[in-house]
Amino acid sequence: MSTTLSPRKSYPSDVAEDEWAFIAPYLTLMTPEALQRRHDLREVFNALRYLVRSGVPWRMLPNDLPPWPAVYQQARRWMDVGAFEAAVHDVRLLLRVLNGRQPQPSAAILDARVLQSSPESGARAGYSGAKRRKGSKVHAAVDTLGHLLALTVTAASHDERTQVGALAQEVQEVTGQHVEIAYVDQGYTGEQAAAAAAQHGIDLIVVKLPEAKRGFVLLPKRWVVERSFAWAARFRRLARDFERLPEVLAGLHFLAFACLMLHQFIQVYSSS
Numbered sequence: 001m002s003t004t005l006s007p008r009k010s011y012p013s014d015v016a017e018d019e020w021a022f023i024a025p026y027l028t029l030m031t032p033e034a035l036q037r038r039h040d041l042r043e044v045f046n047a048l049r050y051l052v053r054s055g056v057p058w059r060m061l062p063n064d065l066p067p068w069p070a071v072y073q074q075a076r077r078w079m080d081v082g083a084f085e086a087a088v089h090d091v092r093l094l095l096r097v098l099n100g101r102q103p104q105p106s107a108a109i110l111d112a113r114v115l116q117s118s119p120e121s122g123a124r125a126g127y128s129g130a131k132r133r134k135g136s137k138v139h140a141a142v143d144t145l146g147h148l149l150a151l152t153v154t155a156a157s158h159d160e161r162t163q164v165g166a167l168a169q170e171v172q173e174v175t176g177q178h179v180e181i182a183y184v185d186q187g188y189t190g191e192q193a194a195a196a197a198a199q200h201g202i203d204l205i206v207v208k209l210p211e212a213k214r215g216f217v218l219l220p221k222r223w224v225v226e227r228s229f230a231w232a233a234r235f236r237r238l239a240r241d242f243e244r245l246p247e248v249l250a251g252l253h254f255l256a257f258a259c260l261m262l263h264q265f266i267q268v269y270s271s272s
Helices: 017-027 041-054 068-080 083-098 160-175 191-198 223-233 246-271
Strands: 107-116 126-128 133-142 148-155 181-184 203-206
Touching: 017 041, 017 083, 017 246, 041 068, 041 246, 068 083, 068 246, 083 148, 083 246, 107 160, 107 223, 133 160, 133 223, 133 246, 148 160, 148 246, 160 181, 160 191, 191 203, 223 246
Parallel strands: 107 181, 181 203
Antiparallel strands: 107 133, 126 133, 133 148
């Protein structure tokens, strides 16, 4: 049974009414009357949103939100059943249609970013010579609107090419085998990456820098995934790798994109 909520001042990260009406079915894993339900589900979700947006440690969640063990345990349940992934994929379809696109993309963009390690994640960290940083590498695939399709987490020492197969497989699973091409940077060159993508029916297209480069240059198509990483970086919990487990880091990325895309969908839908 849910506990009686005492009035509290809302946080900027709290879920809005329209957003909650949409996402609540993805998060309801048991009935509100279940004996295990000691805390209001919306408040647990608000606590998780507060954590990923503000970057506070689990144990430092505000006292007017549900206790951190309950929030963490419920978050792991949501991640284990793919609740955030399901919400992201469904909202992506709606956003694409509202933007005049086909429901499923035919093209994707692949890239990776390195997150500095912390004492919690240091045991699985690796060193990236290119970035000169020890930490984890988040490999992502997005559609041409920047919406998340697939994501994997490795040590920073892992080359981008090693994750092409895993990303391509997940991309095709969530899009129903619709993706035909994937834009990548020069870090994905080579027969190994091309063959891994081809096994899943995807042709890798390497977008190269102009020969006469001067200063920062936006690469066609490739800038979209960089913007997606910038969106994720606005969530302070994702500014570094603070998680002991890589699956939690991946799950929090899907949570962040669920928040971003759902907010965007409500805005677009309301104005249409």
